[in-house]
Amino acid sequence: MIDFTIDVETCIGCGQCASDCPAMIISMETGIPTIAPDLEQFCIRCMHCVAICSEGSVSIHGYGPQEGLVLASEQVTKPEQLxxxxxxxxxxxxxxxxxxxxxxxxxxxxxxxxxxxxxxxxxxxxxxxxxxxxxxxxxxxxxxxxxxxxxxxxxxxxxxxxxxxxxxxxxxxxxxxxxxxxxxxxxxxxxxxxxxxxxxxxxxxxxxxxxxxxxxxxxxxxxxxxxxxxxxxxxxxxxxxxxxxxxxxxxxxxYPAIQYERTIKRDKPQVHRVS
Missing domain, CATH: 3.40.109.10 (NADH Oxidase)
Structure with missing residues (x-):
C-alpha cells in the first residue's frame, strides 16, 4: 500500500499531479486523483504529486504537504550567489x-x-x-x-x-x-x-x-x-x-586551515552544438 490520499475538501481537480507523475499511474477519470490498486507497484516514491499540488491536497507514503518546505521565490538562491x-x-x-x-x-x-x-x-x-x-x-x-x-x-x-x-x-x-x-x-x-x-x-x-x-x-x-x-x-x-x-x-x-581569496580563470569550455 502506498497510502495515496486526497483531501477532497481542498482538491481543485487541476490534474497537475497526474500529468507530472513519471510512472503515469494517477488517473483523473473521476475528477479527483486516484491510483488503481494494481498500479501502486509502479510508484517510484518520487513524491512529485505532493510537491506539485498548489492546494496541498495530496499525501502519499505517509508524507503530506505539512512536512515539506514551501518553495518561496524570495528564498531561492540567486544566480550570482550560486x-x-x-x-x-x-x-x-x-x-x-x-x-x-x-x-x-x-x-x-x-x-x-x-x-x-x-x-x-x-x-x-x-x-x-x-x-x-x-x-x-x-x-x-x-x-x-x-x-x-x-x-x-x-x-x-x-x-x-x-x-x-x-x-x-x-x-x-x-x-x-x-x-x-x-x-x-x-x-x-x-x-x-x-x-x-x-x-x-x-x-x-x-x-x-x-x-x-x-x-x-x-x-x-x-x-x-x-x-x-x-x-x-x-x-x-x-x-x-x-x-x-x-x-x-x-x-x-x-574546516580548512587556509582561505582562498578569489575565483580563478578556467579555459573556455568545449561545446559541440548540434543543429
Missing amino acids: EMLIKGRRSVRNYQDENLDPQLIDKLIEVASHAPSGHNDRQLLYTLVDDKGVVYDLREEAIDGLEKLIEEKKLPEGMEMFVDIIKAWKNSGTDILFRGAPHLLVVSAPQENAAPLQDCLIALTTFELYAQTYGIGTIWNGLAMLTISELVPALKKKLGIPEDHQIGYVMGFG
Whole structure:
C-alpha cells in the first residue's frame, strides 16, 4: 500500500499531479486523483504529486504537504550567489585539526540525500568516519596494507606513487593519503541499482556544495578511493561497506586551515552544438 490520499475538501481537480507523475499511474477519470490498486507497484516514491499540488491536497507514503518546505521565490538562491559558490569551490588539502559538530555533519548528509538518483532508487549508503582519531587509525591500517603490497612486490603497475606517499608519512608525517582531513565520507550503492556510480557522484557533489555554505572544505580523494576499493580491500570490510556495493568515491572534509581569496580563470569550455 502506498497510502495515496486526497483531501477532497481542498482538491481543485487541476490534474497537475497526474500529468507530472513519471510512472503515469494517477488517473483523473473521476475528477479527483486516484491510483488503481494494481498500479501502486509502479510508484517510484518520487513524491512529485505532493510537491506539485498548489492546494496541498495530496499525501502519499505517509508524507503530506505539512512536512515539506514551501518553495518561496524570495528564498531561492540567486544566480550570482550560486555562480560564486560553484566558481569559488576549491579542493582543500590543508585542514584544521578538529572535529566538526556531529549535528552539522548529520545535516549535511540529510540535505545531500535529496540529490537526484537513477529511477529514484535512493539506496545509497553514506559510510561516515566522523572522528579524527578514527581517521588516524584508518590511515595507519592503510599504510600498513600498502607497505605489505610493496614488500611483496604486489603493488599494481602504475601505482608506484604510493611508495612516495608512504615515505612522506613515515619520514615527515606528511599525510598525502588522506590529506589531513578529520572526516571521511564514502558513498556506495548496490551494484544492481539503475545508476550506482552516478548516484554516488551526484550525492557527493551535492554534499560538497552545501558544505561550502558552512565554510567546510572538501577533497575528492582518489588516493583513498584506490586504497579502500582496490589496494587494501580489508579496509572496505572494516568500514562495513557491503560486498555487493559499488563505491562511488571517497571525500575528505573538515574546516580548512587556509582561505582562498578569489575565483580563478578556467579555459573556455568545449561545446559541440548540434543543429
